[in-house]
Amino acid sequence: MARAQAARAKMQRLLSSPTPFSGxxxxxxxxxxxxxxxxxxxxxxxxxxxxxxxxxxxxxxxxxxxxxxALPARTRPAGPTGPGGKAPTHPxxxxxxxxxxxxxxxxxxxxxxxxxxxxxxxxxxxxxxxxxxxxxxxxxxxxxxxxxxxxxxxxxxxxxxxxxxxxxxxxxxGGEDWVPSWRSTLIQDELTAQLSGLEGVTAVAFAPGQASELRILLRVDASAGRGAVADTLAACQEVLVNPAWGELIDTVELVPLPA
Structure with a gap:
């Protein structure tokens, strides 16, 4: 009896305590x-x-x-409230x-x-x-x-x-301020370092995307022909598909510009 009364008192305290969204x-x-x-x-x-x-x-x-x-992880215990004397076993x-x-x-x-x-x-x-x-x-x-x-x-x-x-x-x-990639010098500096090291990339610039979060403007050396340009862009894509970028940049669009 004492245990039941203590449990009831605890429930009453929980129900009466204010919540951030009570109103x-x-x-x-x-x-x-x-x-x-x-x-x-x-x-x-x-x-x-x-x-x-x-x-x-x-x-x-x-x-x-x-x-x-909503969740199938647990079920209610059996009891005398459902059909056949058992409680429903819904999640x-x-x-x-x-x-x-x-x-x-x-x-x-x-x-x-x-x-x-x-x-x-x-x-x-x-x-x-x-x-x-x-x-x-x-x-x-x-x-x-x-x-x-x-x-x-x-x-x-x-x-x-x-x-x-x-x-x-x-x-x-994480309880942190969001610094979008289009104005994050840390993200842009790291991207510039990785992309500028690729053969055929002569300059890198950034802007907010239109259909994506970040637009990357690439100055690409076109003197070696279309095949070389395609290889350069493929190498840039390889850099960007690294999962490490996933939490820093949502979506990216590459805009190649002839050197």
Whole structure:
């Protein structure tokens, strides 16, 4: 009896204790909405607006979707409540909503797997009506994306389908500031050192990408003919497919320029 009373008292304390999101009404954070509206309007260069959006997301909360019974890892014990005197053996949740949400990870057009993350309960409802919204800290959602997906978020799938660059998610998971590759001197210096050492590359420059995160402008010696240029570009690709770049640069476009 004493043990049961202690357990009941502990549960009451847990239920009565405040949570960071106890008053959350499911609406989007105004700063996030403003950043998304600016991105839609194209009022400034896209790469600058992405940085603004990341900062707004990092300072807010996000919503992850959780199914009624998401995980198959555990089952409820038998009891007198189900048909035939046994309790249903459906899966139950973990204590981590973000980890539960990883079971609903979505495949992006390029084949990568991303964690679905929402700015509001309404955006999640537009995606699927059979899941419930759970507000979480952005860093926790980023950690789960890092551990259980291809280190990616897709923001408001079904409406915006906005892919947050992998390095932005990695930085958020680590509690660090995101320094995008298009303005990171460390990344650019290392890329320049590796690419400039290849035969045929005479100069390297960088810019924010249009269809990708980073645009690499390569001055290539064309005096030896198309075959030599093709070999040079293939060697550049070999450098860039190194998995070590994956957490530093999401996507790259090479732009060769004749020397």
């Amino acid at each position: 959350d009404d499911g609406a989007a954070d105004p700063a996030v909405t403003r950043a998304l509206d600016a991105l839609d309007a194209g009022s400034r260069p896209r790469h600058l607006l992405l940085e603004r959006l990341w900062s707004a997301l990092a300072a807010s909360r996000v919503i992850v979707p959780v199914e009624a019974h 139950v949740h973990t204590a981590d909503a973000s980890r539960d949400a990883a079971t609903l990870a979505v495949e992006l057009p390029d084949g990568h797997i991303a964690l679905p993350v929402f700015t509001s309960a309404g955006a999640m409802l537009a995606w699927r009506a059979d899941v419930r919204p759970v507000p979480v800290e952005p860093r926790r959602a980023a950690v789960v994306a890092y551990e259980h997906t291809d280190q990616l978020w897709v923001l408001d799938p079904g409406t915006r389908d906005l892919r947050l660059p992998r390095p932005a998610v990695v930085a958020l998971a």
